[in-house]
Amino acid sequence: MYQPGSKETDDQPRTGARQDPYGYFGYNSALLSHLPFPLPDSIMIVFITGASAGFGAAMARTFVKNGHQVVLAARRKDRLDALAAELGDSALPVEMDVTDKRSIEEALSMLPQSWRQIDVLVNNAGLALNTKPAHEVPLDDWNTMIDTNVKGLVTMTHALLPQMVERGSGLVINLGSVAGHYPYPGGNVYGATKAFVEQFTLNLRADLVGTGVRATNLAPGLCGGTEFSNVRMKGDIAAAAKVYEGTQPLTAEDIAETAYWVATLPPHVNINLIEMMPTCQGFSPFTIKRS
Ligand code: 8X3
Numbered sequence: 001m002y003q004p005g006s007k008e009t010d011d012q013p014r015t016g017a018r019q020d021p022y023g024y025f026g027y028n029s030a031l032l033s034h035l036p037f038p039l040p041d042s043i044m045i046v047f048i049t050g051a052s053a054g055f056g057a058a059m060a061r062t063f064v065k066n067g068h069q070v071v072l073a074a075r076r077k078d079r080l081d082a083l084a085a086e087l088g089d090s091a092l093p094v095e096m097d098v099t100d101k102r103s104i105e106e107a108l109s110m111l112p113q114s115w116r117q118i119d120v121l122v123n124n125a126g127l128a129l130n131t132k133p134a135h136e137v138p139l140d141d142w143n144t145m146i147d148t149n150v151k152g153l154v155t156m157t158h159a160l161l162p163q164m165v166e167r168g169s170g171l172v173i174n175l176g177s178v179a180g181h182y183p184y185p186g187g188n189v190y191g192a193t194k195a196f197v198e199q200f201t202l203n204l205r206a207d208l209v210g211t212g213v214r215a216t217n218l219a220p221g222l223c224g225g226t227e228f229s230n231v232r233m234k235g236d237i238a239a240a241a242k243v244y245e246g247t248q249p250l251t252a253e254d255i256a257e258t259a260y261w262v263a264t265l266p267p268h269v270n271i272n273l274i275e276m277m278p279t280c281q282g283f284s285p286f287t288i289k290r291s
Pocket of ligand 1: 176177178179220221222223
């Protein structure tokens, strides 16, 4: 966890000098001061929720590997500490629960000064619970998904958006899902929360036009090697493993590389939506119940 003095000091300037990340201007960097649009700093500060495992940890590794700084936010302190130890000074672990507004406010207020200008918010924290039909799922499961995937995501966005708009630059990457685009049995509230993510991201785009702030819905399909199905199957490891049997699913690294690509496009390019599936995944015909 961040302890004052354990990482950069508050009065240290950000290390990212405004350079020429796209190579437009060769060595003549004097031209940069006359640009009609803001270029991103060469070093971005990326705030990732759900950073302790899966997509979040993979994205943290990718951004740090490419020279950026990452705030690792999640509930599991031990996991965050281990990841931060692996990633070194470019990672700042912050214990935080997206379902608790006060926890978010506290985490943000404790960020050292030099980590406060967030260039990219990755709203990755989220989960699916249960694959049972709607009439058999405990209400608590639905509420937990809504609290995390919907309310957590909007609370984080609400907290960080004003500073991005004020600066005239920034990017919000929301983790959606194919489950938000196509119905499937057992997808009930999980799919509905991801449909919310889809429309919320598009509505952010509508409101943010002209501000320089970008928003993207990154919506993956079947992705293996994470805790996603273990959580969904509530610890039934065999059932979780069966989901991926005989497949070559997407990996967390595939998602991380895609998020990195989105975040490093020139500032005039906004990717509204990326829907990605493993090649082995496709679509089903409509179900028709016959007598
Ligand atoms: C997870 C993708 O296909 O399991 O968001 O619903 S899927």
